[in-house]
Structures are given as structure tokens and as C-alpha cells.
Amino acid sequence: QSNVTIYGAMDMFVGYAKGEHKDLTVLDSGGLEPSRIGFHGTEDLGNGLKALFRLESGIAVDTGGTVPPGVLFSRQSFVGLQGGFGTVTAGRQHSPGYWMSLLRYDALMGGPFSPVTALAAQGGMSIVSTGPGRANNSVNYNSPNWGGFTLSAMYGLGQESTINRNAGQFAGASLNYANGPLSVGYVFHRLDTSTVAAPIVDRQQREHMIGASYDFSVLKLIASYQTLDGEVSADGKLWNVGVRIPVGAAGNVQIGYAAYDSDARQSDSRSYALGYSHNLSKRTALYARVIRADNDDAVARSVFNGLAVPGGTTTLVGTGIRHSF
Amino acid sequence: QSNVTIYGAMDMFVGYAKGEHKDLTVLDSGGLEPSRIGFHGTEDLGNGLKALFRLESGIAVDTGGTVPPGVLFSRQSFVGLQGGFGTVTAGRQHSPGYWMSLLRYDALMGGPFSPVTALAAQGGMSIVSTGPGRANNSVNYNSPNWGGFTLSAMYGLGQESTINRNAGQFAGASLNYANGPLSVGYVFHRLDTSTVAAPIVDRQQREHMIGASYDFSVLKLIASYQTLDGEVSADGKLWNVGVRIPVGAAGNVQIGYAAYDSDARQSDSRSYALGYSHNLSKRTALYARVIRADNDDAVARSVFNGLAVPGGTTTLVGTGIRHSF
Amino acid sequence: QSNVTIYGAMDMFVGYAKGEHKDLTVLDSGGLEPSRIGFHGTEDLGNGLKALFRLESGIAVDTGGTVPPGVLFSRQSFVGLQGGFGTVTAGRQHSPGYWMSLLRYDALMGGPFSPVTALAAQGGMSIVSTGPGRANNSVNYNSPNWGGFTLSAMYGLGQESTINRNAGQFAGASLNYANGPLSVGYVFHRLDTSTVAAPIVDRQQREHMIGASYDFSVLKLIASYQTLDGEVSADGKLWNVGVRIPVGAAGNVQIGYAAYDSDARQSDSRSYALGYSHNLSKRTALYARVIRADNDDAVARSVFNGLAVPGGTTTLVGTGIRHSF
Incomplete structure (x- = not known):
């Protein structure tokens, strides 16, 4: 038992979602941070090596189920070694793009109230802090901090099928530089979106993202730009700008704007959000957030499932609590 | 890890179930208490407030699976705040009626050997200590103890569907008074039994229950009466009387009788049970229990799945162990 | 929390699988030991009795899912009592044959690189250290150590169906003698392979196994012989010989050979493996292993799913890490 630490977060909000013709009151999970429970541990092997x-x-x-249903450890499941060389792990893991888009270059830090997350996920991108930003059967390398530079690289074997050996294969790498108030980063993903069931030879998708943030103390300015170049879906460009503003010792305002520019006709979308969170302690925060998305006539990206209509505008407003443990 | 406590109970019994034409030997879970494992924690936020x-x-x-299958935290999943005002929580939760019917006014305290649980569950009631006594997407309020009075109120948003926004909606409240040997309580549930798949406008079901218990020291007398008034199923009334008798320092005898009076023709049922439990320690008990149910000719409520025949009598006898942790 | 210990192992390897016409690179779980996480506890009840x-x-x-999917505690789920008489437990449990074939008489100790495990599992045997070696709804007795002798006996009620009460029923017993360098054991299983869906009256399968090992210090010699006598599948005989060789303080070489001799025409198979494991600590080991299987013309037992062809040879080579906690 002393070898294992239990950790996680429980996050619930009451919300109101409104589309063009319908609206709905909801109680939902994860408005500020993804709700989760986990087990982790390390072992000192000597000579600076750790397992x-x-x-x-x-x-x-809200339902007690896993996200997504049917997989027990759906977020992370890995084992590995850490040493002076960095950290090598194998299993199901967050991709380099997941970390970049969640922690570094999104003022809202992911979830249902993040404009860049909403548009990246619905634009078919894998540089995103949701499920598609994870990879099964993968090996990941994280470098140590080299004078501000950190490198991550991941290779995922996909579905490991003899029928279509390319199905779900993934490769990604990121390089980030953080020094004092400045952070700049670049990440690249290449994945094969073919499946065992539909063995098409070549369905490669390439994605790039650059991000930068600068902490002016009174506010932190954050921006990112990412592209998707696929062989199935239309190509897309997504840019995102936001600020995080400390308010007193415990408060924080988050503002974000993202725009998706699709190569397809009349298929652009825009989303913008405003949030406030207030720490009751290091572990517990209250928050209130609102996000809206609007679309060109041929596309229906939304901020709440079931409310999307082509060309329509959707809004989600919510207030809740996040408790970490 | 110091933030999280692991708790639960493991309960197994060997049983023999007999119907009109068939019988079966079984090993089953949860004869005295529901088998479960959980994680909980609290954080002191100062000023009497807790997360x-x-x-x-x-x-x-017996199989290692969850009850029901397919949901990880199928019993309880919630986060909230506690203070002088009481406790407010949001998530998947036991309803006010669940607690009343399990802990307060059932001599057998739920499970497969409880007459009132067997008849309430098979009578379609939600004031019951089984799955239908829980609600997804719900907010619950529990008052502090006001001179013996405690109030609970819950509102559940149901399936949160834009297709049928009433599907599964739930509201319930209870008021209980406990003072020395006496406890009396009342609980009300209103739920919408329509679903997304079958969007019928109005399928409201209303339930009331009153319960009372008095502890004479040599025995505790327990009784309850509950009604179901639905727009789909036939209305029903369920009454229940039982005693709990301490035997020495470690033993306890439980006797229960329940009768379901349906508005439908020839659809009444009766069930009666006798149990004995013996504590080996505070955490571990052995037990032996027997329950029987019989029916009018048009109904087939039973004490074991797969043995029910209209008008038939079923019996379940079992002996087992419950270990809490 | 002090009542519960969290334990387990995380084991991942990168491997290469080759069949007659196809090959595949994989990242897989459990090359040295089954990956798992568990919770266990004991309570001292006094007088030498424990719950x-x-x-x-x-x-x-590699995916974060359970093995098999859909069952939370798929390996073990039981509660019981331990005393001078031994240990009696009830639930879902490893059979007497599971323990024999995993821990005592297999030089590779189970998993995808074990010849005897590969051939026993694909030969339909239940004396095997995989899923079929476990039983739902079962009671198990393990004796104390009687001067080197230990006895295990298990009875499993199967699917507990009123439609086909024999479906899945299981009985097994083992007797082992271990004294100094010598260990010899015998195990017997009888199971009914009929199911509720296909209620055939009599589908009994009988299995026997004898095993022996002798530790010469410079190496440990291990051998086993087991038989299957079924009413549905062809009868089979499986023998297995192996050695475990300590190399220095931290290393261990494992060699195994197994041969399946089927009563069906042209249906024999052979498998052989070589492994090396190196302990970085008590809890963490690195390993490299290779296994191959070949077949007579009418049968397609393989060491990797999806590569089997009748009469074909398959090879799996892998290197990985196992971290226990």
C-alpha cells in the first residue's frame, strides 16, 4: 500500500445549454478539470534510476461510469523507467499534443468550456486534450529539462492487426522551451485513421501546432495555431488566443477565442469563452464558465451534443465545484 | 493517499432456491449487506466548511463483476460541500427513499432476504434499497440534525436528452424524526418513467412512504407503509412490519412480513422472512436467513430470478459471511 | 484504509510475432507476469481465526482495459475465513489447477511465452494459468501445510441457471508435497462445458495432471504431464519439461518444451521457449523471451492470435519490464 498513491479529481457543474431551437438544463462532469481516479507509484532502483x-x-x-464507457483505465495505463536520460513508458498514454493543448497553450485548459478543445475535437484533430489525444499500444519518451528545453516523442502501434497493420498507427513529437515568463512549443502528429474493419491502404493525417505564452504577472497571454492535413477529411487550420488573469490570491479569470478555418466550402466555426475560478483551498475550487460557438452554413460544430444544427449557434453556461485528492 | 479512504464489504452466502417446479443451489453475493468497494475523502476548508x-x-x-454490469461506480459517485447549512452533493446518488427503506424501516435492512425490498422492487417502486432507488445527474441536500429532525431533498435531471427532456426526471424528499428509542419518517418520490427511446409525454409516478420504529431494548419494532400511483403500471400499496431482537452481545434475530396490495385483479403478493446474524467482530458477521413469497393467481413476484410462476410460491434459504473493510 | 492493501504488477513488452505468411510488431501486456491491480485485507478475529x-x-x-473486457475483478473476487483448519473462501477464484500450472510446474510460469500454457489453453484444458483456470460461484478449501503436504479442493456451481443446472459446473482438487528441493503434485478437474444457451445434458470433461520439480541449486528441473478426456473435443495429452537456471544474484534463465498429443488425426503440436529475466530490484525486472510453436497438418495452435494457419509455425519474441507494487 505504501507503494501506491491514490489520486484524482471530482468535478461537477450545473449547466444550461441552448441551441437554435432547443435548450436543456444539465448536471455534468468535468467543467474545470476532467473527473478521474488513479493509482500511481515509483520505486527507487538506485543509481538515479526509477521504475x-x-x-x-x-x-x-453524474452517472458513475467511465469515460468512455467500457474501458477501466481509459485515460492512462503505463509502466516505465526514469533516469538521467529522461522517462520511457509503454502502454496507453496521453500524446505529446495532448499535454501541449491541455496544459500549455489553452487559457481554459481543456474541457467542455474550452473553445480550442471544442473546435479541435469536432474538427477531427488529435492534437487535442480529449480521447483522440491518447494512443494505445504506445511507447513514449520524455526528456529531462535541458536548460529550458523539453522533448517528447511517442510511437503508437495502433490496433495491432494482421488484417491492416496501419490501422490506428500514431507518431508524434514535441519540443518546448520554457524560461521565466516565456514558453514556446511545437508539436507534430502523424496518424493513420484507417481501421481493421475498413482497411484502406492510406489514410494518413498530419498535424502541426505551435504555441506560445508569456506571463506578464498581471495576466498571462496564450496563443496557438494548428493545422490538419488529412487524406479523408477536409484540411483545416485552427488558431486560438486567450488570457489568464489572476484576481486576488484565490481567483482566476480565463478568456479564450478560437477559430476553425476549413478548406471545405462554408465550413468555418468560431468559439469564445469566459471563465472564473476561485480556490477554496489548494485542492478545492468553485467556478463559473460560459462558452459559445457559431458556424458557417455547411457545418454544425457545437458546445453541447444534440443541440448542433448547420449554421447554428450554441451556448453552454455552468457553475460548479472541482475537488482534487 | 492520505486524502482517500478505501472501504467496502464482501458478502457471500450459499443458498438454496425453490419454486413450484424447479430448485437450485446457488452461491450469491450480498445476503446481509450489499458487496461493494469504494473510495471517499473529505477536506477541511476552514470556517466549518468541508469538501x-x-x-x-x-x-x-461470485463473478467479480459490477452490479449492474457496465457501470464502474454503479452505487454512488458524487462531490459536494458540507457546512453548518447541511450537505449539498451532485452526481449519481442514493435517493431519500433508498436510505429510508434500507437503514430505517426495514427489519432485514434490504437485500435478497428482505420482504419489503423484494415486493417494492418487483412492484416497480423507487422507494426501495435497490438500483431504482438511485438517480443519475442529481443534486441532493441533507440537513443537519435539527433537534431530532433531518430533512433530505433530491432532484435528478434524468437522461438529459433533448429528444425527451422529461425522461427519467426525479424529485424526492424525506423528513425524519429520531429521538431516543423512537423514529418516524415520511418520504415522497415523483419520477418520470418515460425514456428517450419511448418519448411519451406524461409517465409520472408518485410514491409516498411512512415508517416508524421503536426500540424496546429487548426488541426493535419496525413498520412502514408505502403507495405507488403511476400512469403506466397499476397502483399499489405495500406495508411491512418487522422486529429486530438482540441475542446476547453478538447476535441479532430479524423477522419481517410485507404485503403488496395491487389495484390490478388477482395481483397481490406476500413475503415473510426470518434471519439470524452473529458478529465475530465489529467488521465480520456470519448469518443464516430464509425468505418466502407467495402470489395471487395473476402475478409472479418471487424471491429468486427464474423461479417465478404466476400464483406460485418461492423460497430462498441461505447462510453466509459478511466482512466489512 | 489501514484495512486494505493495494497490490499488483504492471508488465509490458515490445514484441515481434511471425507466422507463415504474416508478421507484426506489437506492444503487449504481461510477458513475464500478468498485469493486474488488486485490493486485499485480513482481520484478526481472535483464537487463530481470520477473515x-x-x-x-x-x-x-497496452489499452487500459480489463482482461477479459467487461468484468471489473476478472481475476479474483472472494471472501472467507482462515484458521487452524485451513482457508475456506467463496467467490470467483483461481482453481487448484491454475496454481499448479502457474507457480509450481511451469519453468516459464505462464503467460504468452509459456509453451505449456499456450498448448493447454488452445487444447481446451482448464488445468491452465489463464481464464479457463478460474471458476465463478465457487467455494475453495486450502489446507494448512501438513508436514509438506498441502491439499486444495474447489467446487463451482457454474452458471446457476434453472434452464441447465449443469452449465459450467466445476470440481477440482490437488495434493502437493514439497520438502526441501523436491516438489511433487497431482491435480484433478472435472467440468461441464455445456452452457445455458446450448443445454446438452452431458458435456463432462475430465483432466488430470502430475507435476514434479527438483532444485539442484545450479538449476531447477521441472516437468508435468496432463490429460484431457472430454465428451465434445478430442482427448489430449500434454507433457512439459523445463529448467530454471539462476545466473548471478539477479538473473534467471528459463527453458521450456511442451508437446500436445491429440487423439484426433494429424493434430499434435509442439512448443518451446527460452527466456532470461534480470531483477533490477525485488519489485522490478527486465526480461527477454522467445517462444515458437509448430503443428501437424490438421491443427493451428499458435503463439500469437491471428497468425495461426493449419500446420504452420509461429514465433513470438519480446523484451520488456515487469514492475510489482
């Missing part, structure tokens, strides 16, 4: 593991379930607090 | 969470899986010890 | 429980999930580290 480590992590098992983490995504939880829909 | 709290709970995640709890129902376990079928 | 105990265990809940254990099999984990596919």
Missing part, C-alpha cells in the same frame, strides 16, 4: 507506473480512470461523476 | 467526495462500486463477489 | 478478502482486476496495460 514508475500509472493507472487512471476517466469518470463521469 | 467531500465518494465513488462506490457494487460488486457481485 | 480475509481479495478483489483483483486483470489489466491490459
Whole structure:
């Protein structure tokens, strides 16, 4: 037991979602941070070497189920070694793009109230802090901090099928530089979106993202730009700008704007959000957030499932609590 | 890890079930208490305020699966705040009626050997200590103890569907008074039994229950009466009387009788049970229990799945162990 | 929390699988030991009596899912009592044959690189250290150590169906003698392979196994012989010989050979493996292993799913890490 630490977060909000013709009151999970429970541990092997593991379930607090249903440790499941060379792990893991888009270059830090997350996920991107930003059967390398530079590289074997050996294959790498108030980063993903069921030879998708942030103390300015170049879906460009503003010792305002520019006709979307969070302690925060998305006539990206109509505008407003443990 | 407590119970019994034409020997889970494993924690936020969470899986010890299958934290999954005002939580939760029917006014305290549980569950009631006594997407309020009075109120948003926004909606409230040997309580549930798949406008079901218990020291007398008034199923009335008798320092005898009076023709049922439990310690008990149910000719409520025949009598006898942790 | 210990193992390897016409690179779970996470606890009841429980999930580290999918505590889920008389437990449990074939008489100790495990599992045997070596709804007795002798006996009620009460019923017993360098054992299984869906009256399968090992210090010699006598599948005989050779303080070489001799025409198979494991600590090991299987013309047992062809040879080579906690 002393070898294992239990950790996680429980996040619930009451929300109101409004589309063109319908609206709905909801209680939902994960408005500020993904709800989850996990187990992790490390072992000191001597000579600076460590073994480590992590098992983490995504939880829909509102129903008690996993996110997505059917997989126990749906977020992270890996084992590996850490040393002076960095960290090598194998299993199901967040991709380099997941971390970039969640922690570094999104003022809202992911979830249902993040404009860049909403548009990246619905634009078919894998540089995103949702499920498509994870990879099964993958090996990941994280470098140590080299004078501000950190490198991550991941290779995922996909579905490991003898029928279509390309199905789901993934490769990604990121390089980030952080020094004092400045952080700049670049990430690249290449994945094969073919499946065992539909063995098409070549369905490669390439994605790039650059991000930068600068902390002016009174506010932190954040921006990112990412592209998708696929052989199935239309190509797309997504840019995102936001600020995080400390308010007193415990408060934080988040503002974000993102725009998706699709190569397809009349298929652009825009989303913008405003949030406030207030820490009751290091572990517990209250928050209130609102996000809206609007679309060109041929596309229906939305901020709430079931409310999307082509060309329509959707809004989600919510207030809740996040408790970490 | 110091933030999280692991708790639960493992309960298994060997049983023999007999119907009109068939019988079966079984090993089953949860004869005295529901088998489960959970994680909970609290955080002191100062000024009498606390954050709290709970995640709890129902376990079928005999197969290792969850009860029901497919949901990880199928029993409880919530986060909330506690203070002088009481406790407010959001998530998947036991209803006010669940607690009343399990802990307060059932001599057998739920499970497969409880007459009132067997008849309430098969009578379509939600004031019951089984799955239908829980609600997804719900907010619950529990008052502090006001001179013996405690109030609970819950509102559940149901399936949160834009197709049928009433599907599964739930509201319930209870008021209980406990003072020395006496406890009396009342609970009300209103739920919409329509679903997304079958969007019928109005399928409201209303339930009331009153319960009372008095502890004479040599025995505790327990009784309850509950009604169901639905727009789909036939209306029903269920009454229940029982005693709990301490035997020495470690033993306890439980006797229960329940009768379901349906508005439908020839559809009444009766069930009666006798149990004995013996504590080996605070955490571990052995038990032996027997329950029987009989029916009018047009109905087939039973004490074991797969043995029911209209008008038939079924019996379940079992002996087992419950270990809490 | 002090009542519960969290334990488990995370094991991942990168491997290369080759069949007659196809090959595949894989990242897989459990090359040295099954990946798993569990919770167990004991309570001292006085007079030498203890209550105990265990809940254990099999984990596919590469995807984060359970093995098999859909069951939370798919490996072990039981509660029971331990005393001078031995240990009696009830739930889902490893059979006497599971323990024999995994821990005592297999030089590779199970998993995808074990010749005897590969051939026993694909030969339809239940004396095997995989899923078919476990039983739902079962009671197990393990004796104390009687001067080197230990006895295990298990009875499993199967699917507990009123439609076909024989479906899945299981009985097994083992007797082992271990004294100094010598260990010899015998195990017997009888199971009914009929199901509720296909209620055939009599589908009994009988299996016997004898095993022996002798530790010469410079190497440990291990051998086993087991038979299957079924009413549906062809009868079979499986023998297995192996050695475990300590190399220095931290290393261990494992060599195994197994041959399946089927009563069906042209249906024999052979498998052989070589492994090396190196302990970085008590809890963490690196390993490299290779296994191959070949077949007579009418049968297609393989060492990797999806590569089997009748009469074909398959090879799996892998290197990985196992971290226990």
C-alpha cells in the first residue's frame, strides 16, 4: 500500500445549454478539470534510476461510469523507467499534443468550456486534450529539462492487426522551451485513421501546432495555431488566443477565442469563452464558465451534443465545484 | 493517499432456491449487506466548511463483476460541500427513499432476504434499497440534525436528452424524526418513467412512504407503509412490519412480513422472512436467513430470478459471511 | 484504509510475432507476469481465526482495459475465513489447477511465452494459468501445510441457471508435497462445458495432471504431464519439461518444451521457449523471451492470435519490464 498513491479529481457543474431551437438544463462532469481516479507509484532502483507506473480512470461523476464507457483505465495505463536520460513508458498514454493543448497553450485548459478543445475535437484533430489525444499500444519518451528545453516523442502501434497493420498507427513529437515568463512549443502528429474493419491502404493525417505564452504577472497571454492535413477529411487550420488573469490570491479569470478555418466550402466555426475560478483551498475550487460557438452554413460544430444544427449557434453556461485528492 | 479512504464489504452466502417446479443451489453475493468497494475523502476548508467526495462500486463477489454490469461506480459517485447549512452533493446518488427503506424501516435492512425490498422492487417502486432507488445527474441536500429532525431533498435531471427532456426526471424528499428509542419518517418520490427511446409525454409516478420504529431494548419494532400511483403500471400499496431482537452481545434475530396490495385483479403478493446474524467482530458477521413469497393467481413476484410462476410460491434459504473493510 | 492493501504488477513488452505468411510488431501486456491491480485485507478475529478478502482486476496495460473486457475483478473476487483448519473462501477464484500450472510446474510460469500454457489453453484444458483456470460461484478449501503436504479442493456451481443446472459446473482438487528441493503434485478437474444457451445434458470433461520439480541449486528441473478426456473435443495429452537456471544474484534463465498429443488425426503440436529475466530490484525486472510453436497438418495452435494457419509455425519474441507494487 505504501507503494501506491491514490489520486484524482471530482468535478461537477450545473449547466444550461441552448441551441437554435432547443435548450436543456444539465448536471455534468468535468467543467474545470476532467473527473478521474488513479493509482500511481515509483520505486527507487538506485543509481538515479526509477521504475514508475500509472493507472487512471476517466469518470463521469453524474452517472458513475467511465469515460468512455467500457474501458477501466481509459485515460492512462503505463509502466516505465526514469533516469538521467529522461522517462520511457509503454502502454496507453496521453500524446505529446495532448499535454501541449491541455496544459500549455489553452487559457481554459481543456474541457467542455474550452473553445480550442471544442473546435479541435469536432474538427477531427488529435492534437487535442480529449480521447483522440491518447494512443494505445504506445511507447513514449520524455526528456529531462535541458536548460529550458523539453522533448517528447511517442510511437503508437495502433490496433495491432494482421488484417491492416496501419490501422490506428500514431507518431508524434514535441519540443518546448520554457524560461521565466516565456514558453514556446511545437508539436507534430502523424496518424493513420484507417481501421481493421475498413482497411484502406492510406489514410494518413498530419498535424502541426505551435504555441506560445508569456506571463506578464498581471495576466498571462496564450496563443496557438494548428493545422490538419488529412487524406479523408477536409484540411483545416485552427488558431486560438486567450488570457489568464489572476484576481486576488484565490481567483482566476480565463478568456479564450478560437477559430476553425476549413478548406471545405462554408465550413468555418468560431468559439469564445469566459471563465472564473476561485480556490477554496489548494485542492478545492468553485467556478463559473460560459462558452459559445457559431458556424458557417455547411457545418454544425457545437458546445453541447444534440443541440448542433448547420449554421447554428450554441451556448453552454455552468457553475460548479472541482475537488482534487 | 492520505486524502482517500478505501472501504467496502464482501458478502457471500450459499443458498438454496425453490419454486413450484424447479430448485437450485446457488452461491450469491450480498445476503446481509450489499458487496461493494469504494473510495471517499473529505477536506477541511476552514470556517466549518468541508469538501467531500465518494465513488462506490457494487460488486457481485461470485463473478467479480459490477452490479449492474457496465457501470464502474454503479452505487454512488458524487462531490459536494458540507457546512453548518447541511450537505449539498451532485452526481449519481442514493435517493431519500433508498436510505429510508434500507437503514430505517426495514427489519432485514434490504437485500435478497428482505420482504419489503423484494415486493417494492418487483412492484416497480423507487422507494426501495435497490438500483431504482438511485438517480443519475442529481443534486441532493441533507440537513443537519435539527433537534431530532433531518430533512433530505433530491432532484435528478434524468437522461438529459433533448429528444425527451422529461425522461427519467426525479424529485424526492424525506423528513425524519429520531429521538431516543423512537423514529418516524415520511418520504415522497415523483419520477418520470418515460425514456428517450419511448418519448411519451406524461409517465409520472408518485410514491409516498411512512415508517416508524421503536426500540424496546429487548426488541426493535419496525413498520412502514408505502403507495405507488403511476400512469403506466397499476397502483399499489405495500406495508411491512418487522422486529429486530438482540441475542446476547453478538447476535441479532430479524423477522419481517410485507404485503403488496395491487389495484390490478388477482395481483397481490406476500413475503415473510426470518434471519439470524452473529458478529465475530465489529467488521465480520456470519448469518443464516430464509425468505418466502407467495402470489395471487395473476402475478409472479418471487424471491429468486427464474423461479417465478404466476400464483406460485418461492423460497430462498441461505447462510453466509459478511466482512466489512 | 489501514484495512486494505493495494497490490499488483504492471508488465509490458515490445514484441515481434511471425507466422507463415504474416508478421507484426506489437506492444503487449504481461510477458513475464500478468498485469493486474488488486485490493486485499485480513482481520484478526481472535483464537487463530481470520477473515480475509481479495478483489483483483486483470489489466491490459497496452489499452487500459480489463482482461477479459467487461468484468471489473476478472481475476479474483472472494471472501472467507482462515484458521487452524485451513482457508475456506467463496467467490470467483483461481482453481487448484491454475496454481499448479502457474507457480509450481511451469519453468516459464505462464503467460504468452509459456509453451505449456499456450498448448493447454488452445487444447481446451482448464488445468491452465489463464481464464479457463478460474471458476465463478465457487467455494475453495486450502489446507494448512501438513508436514509438506498441502491439499486444495474447489467446487463451482457454474452458471446457476434453472434452464441447465449443469452449465459450467466445476470440481477440482490437488495434493502437493514439497520438502526441501523436491516438489511433487497431482491435480484433478472435472467440468461441464455445456452452457445455458446450448443445454446438452452431458458435456463432462475430465483432466488430470502430475507435476514434479527438483532444485539442484545450479538449476531447477521441472516437468508435468496432463490429460484431457472430454465428451465434445478430442482427448489430449500434454507433457512439459523445463529448467530454471539462476545466473548471478539477479538473473534467471528459463527453458521450456511442451508437446500436445491429440487423439484426433494429424493434430499434435509442439512448443518451446527460452527466456532470461534480470531483477533490477525485488519489485522490478527486465526480461527477454522467445517462444515458437509448430503443428501437424490438421491443427493451428499458435503463439500469437491471428497468425495461426493449419500446420504452420509461429514465433513470438519480446523484451520488456515487469514492475510489482
